[in-house]
Amino acid sequence: MMIAGIGCRKGATARDVRAAIETALEAHGLAMTALSALATSEIKRNEEAIFLAGRDLDLPVLVIPNDALQAVSSSTISRSEESQAHAGTPSVSEASALAAAGKGAKLLGARTVLGPVTCAIAISGDAP
Template identity: 30%
Template sequence: MTMSGETFERGLVLGLGCRPGTSTAEVLDLAKAVLAAAGYPARPLQAVASLDARALEPALSALSDHFAVPFVTFAAARLEAETPRIATPSAAVFRLTGCHGVAEAAALAAAGAGARLLVARRTSGQATAAVAEAESEQAFAPMSSTGVVASCQIESSSPAWELAG
């Protein structure tokens, strides 16, 4: 996990969505594909991000552990605020989650107001993934002792991430 106060320059944020019970292998395969398209590992991965309803989803937290980065989640209303910046809004996703996109919106929300989407939503059978490029610098606040971030409230204009544990 990332230590408090560490900063990164123009790293990547992996946004993920999945159906409950999706296998770690499926999510990992999809994540590797979108990250490769975004230039990983030459460009550092800063975080894995998703909808707060997936905060305890084993496959998503396993990816955070696999890449040794924080796992941050957002309320549907916060992800919905990212709709103007996402490439593939979906009315069907909105009916299920309360936001028009999970993977793209979570990646953008975690990456900050100046972030840009590098890889639009890609899907597997049960999961979605997208990658955003973070603002020029991001700083992480202290993590919880477990390394799992169940929820976070991040304002788009905030230059630093405050992770609630």
């Protein structure tokens, strides 16, 4: 399973979200078809752009509870003071991807930042 974790500023568009996902996948030499789902934090539940991008890409959007984000926060690569203060995790995109990908999940690298959107790719612990 491969998950794209998404974080964004208020007012980001679905186009912004899709562009960040494409850029993150491209950085790892992956195609959009490799993704199983998008994931984001509870604090981003009302960010319509994330859900519109999921619909456009025909991917489910998983909303990760705060306690699940906290449980994987020590495994994030990026550290944002702003994210920590507002969302309780040093990286919404990285923590969301890790939590959604399940036990033993690994980030493919640090989050990609493109304009108002961050995207991190994680693979499940049972992936080769």
